[in-house]
Amino acid sequence: MTPEERHELRQKEAKPIIEEFYKWIEICWADTLPQSLLGKALTYAQNQKKYLTAYLADGRIEISNNRAERSIKPFVIGRKNWLFCNTPGGARSSAAVYSIIQTAMENGLNPQAYLEYAFRQIQLQDTLCIEKLLPWAEEIPVSCKMPNKKA
Incomplete structure (x- = not known):
């Protein structure tokens, strides 16, 4: 796929999933102890959101750094x-x-x-x-x- 096609597909299919994931994090965060393993994982995901979602902004960016x-x-x-x-x-x-x-x-x-x-x-x-x-x-x-x- 071209970078433009990849960007369009990510906006259509991946972006709604990411948005739902971060809504779920907000819901869970309210009832989770910050120092628990889940609390640490939720905090990490929230703190890294800019980096974890960067691939949505540009079709040239790879989803992972593998x-x-x-x-x-x-x-x-x-x-x-x-x-x-x-x-x-x-x-x-x-x-x-x-x-x-x-x-x-x-x-x-x-x-x-x-x-x-x-x-x-x-x-x-x-x-x-x-x-x-x-x-x-x-x-x-x-x-x-x-x-x-x-x-």
Whole structure:
């Protein structure tokens, strides 16, 4: 669906459900002890309403952050490995390379093919336009893309 279609569908189907949910919270809140588990859950939902309902405002916003969480999970796990880098500079370099690889993957690129292409272009060109080497650039050749992945 286009973002506009997704926004329209969310307004039609999801918004009434969210509104009913928050009406229910108001009703329950009156009879619930604030320090009970339910009270804490109701307070959390009320305090986070702006963030929990943000996806209703724009069809481009994802309903959950699962995709972002999955993309940073390897980074979080790899953080333990960086403890054993010899220097802070080495740790920063490792983190930068890892970030480039994850960004390439998020843009549907094969990281090895992409890095080989980028390094080859850097080596071959006297004057370099870095924007043309970024993972989302239209100039990245098809040979760098992962099969069955949209960039």
